[in-house]
Amino acid sequence: MAYEHGEDKGPMGEEAHGDGSHDHGALIDLSSLTEAPTVSVTAVADGAGGAILEFAVTGLELVSADPPAGHRPGQGHLHVAVDGNVVAMTAETRYPVTGLRNGHHEVAVTLSANDHRNYGLHGEAIGATTTIMVTGGDDLVTPDLSFLVEVADGTVVGGVPRFEVSVGDLVRVTVTSDVGDEVHLHVYDLVVMVDASTPAVLDLEATVPGVFEAELHHAGFRVFELLVS
Known part of the structure; x- marks a missing residue:
């Protein structure tokens, strides 16, 4: 089945939405196509x-991810992540990243629809990864405080914790999960991918006081709270 740009329905019979609403959940599966999109x-x-x-x-x-738009078959943009941290949602085929620490870093890119759902094949997102060795940056900094959160069977093991830190602390929160998702820490606006084989590691300097929630973006539930005072 050919993938026709501008069709009103997607390859799985889904309607194209023009209201700008976003559904970050299930993949848009293109397994039925004879020639699916690719990215490297x-x-x-x-x-x-x-x-x-x-x-x-x-x-x-x-096409640009800004302003937000509804899904249109044959259109989309790139989600770019470095070490699991989403750094860009872009329609550009060349993108500079800066401020990396010295050492090896993994770069991942996925094809996403206008509404930010990933395009996929046979249940897996269409994407690519590579590794780079960075020099000339800062050396790795040891965090002042480290915390661990475990998610299993759709819940946070032991309940949703509240981590208390002070302004100026360097904080690392590691989240493990038995399902793939994105961990989103609000206000600090950190988004880090997680799956069963790769934990999400959130590194931040606690510069903004208050209580901030982190959630699994697709599952839609809290995984921890960060209290900065």
Whole structure:
């Protein structure tokens, strides 16, 4: 089945939505297509704590993720993550990243629809990964406080914790999960991917006082609270 741009229905018979609403849940499965979209990524370190990322995309018209739009078959953009942290939602095929610490970093890119759902094949998101060695950046900093959260069977093991830290603390929260999702810490606006084999590691400097919730974005429930005072 060919993938026709501008159709009113997707390859699985879904309607194209034009109201700008977002459903970040299930994949848009393209397994029935004879030629599904593809993406690849290359990364070249710049020697100054950053890298230039270049993406090659076939079978998908890249359109801006801003302003938000409803799903239209054949259109979408790229979700780009470094070490599990989403750094860009872009329609550009060349993207610079800066401020990386020295050492190895994993870059991942996925094809996403206008409404931010991932395009997929046979239950897996269409994407690509590569690894870069960064030099010329900052050395790894040891956090002042570290915390661990475990999610299993749709709940937080032991209940939703509240972690208390002070303004200026360097904080690391590691979240493990038996299902794939995104951990989103509000206000600090950290979004980190997690799955059964790779924990989400949230590193931050506690600069804003208050109580902030972190949630599993797709599942829609809290995984911890951060109290900064």
